[in-house]
Amino acid sequence: MDCQRAEAYVLDQLHQHLSPTLYYHGLHHTRDVVAQAESLAQAVGITDPEQLTLLRTAAFYHDAGFLTVYQGHEAAGCELARIVLPEFDYTPAQVDTICELIMATKVPQSPGDSPLAQVLCDADLDYLGRPDFWPISNSLRDELLARNLVADEASWQRLQLSFLTQHQYWTPAAVARRESEKQARVAEVQALVTGFE
Incomplete structure (x- = not known):
């Protein structure tokens, strides 16, 4: 696995082609999820180099589907992974694992018993229990408002309460x-x- 080139590829795509109205799901979110996934993996004792690489790659690609769609972006991210990652020497089994991890982050999250999927799901929504919750949640509100997916502040806060x-x-x-x-x-x-x- 040439993970460095795989990561560089998707970072370049996200940097160049993500919608500027992805106030929450921007490149900053992907970088944050990668960092949190690495931190949580260490905390729960995942040390196998291949497992850590698969987790890291999944973190980099978990929202890459936003390059093409908004709803159903997880499946679109898997499609991209299946096309791109073999070019970077990922085996079909490794790509399958990465796609399983990406799909586990779909809300409602479903990591099952997979430690890697549990870590990625927790990394993806780490901000829910962080001091920077409010500015991050406001960026998600703005993203949803830009897509007419919430009507106003009251409906947003009700949605947020239900989610939390x-x-x-x-x-x-x-x-x-x-x-x-x-x-x-x-x-x-x-x-x-x-x-x-």
Whole structure:
């Protein structure tokens, strides 16, 4: 696997071709997910070099489907991975694993018992329990507003409350790092929703 070239390829594509109105799902989000995936993998004891490379590649490609579609971007990202990654010496089995990881991030997340998928899912939504929750969530609101997927602030906060209360972290490391702060955000969003009623 020539992961460096595979990563450089997708970073170049994201840099050049992502919509400027992907305020949340921009290149910054991909870079954040890669960093969080590496940190969580270390925390949960994943040390096998091939497994770590597959996780890292999946993190780089997990939102690459936004290059072509908005809804169903996970499947589109897998299509891109299946076309591109063999050129970088990924085997069919390795590409299958990467696609399984990407598809696990589709909301509602479904990582099953796969430690790699659990790590990627937790990395993808790490911000839910972080101090920078509000600016990041506001960027997602703006992205959805730009696509007429939410009508106004009240409907956005209701959607956000529903999402937060249904979300779960999958790895013990993410629970330990993020769950208590996420619960604080739930309370804050609940207060906002109550204020709209």
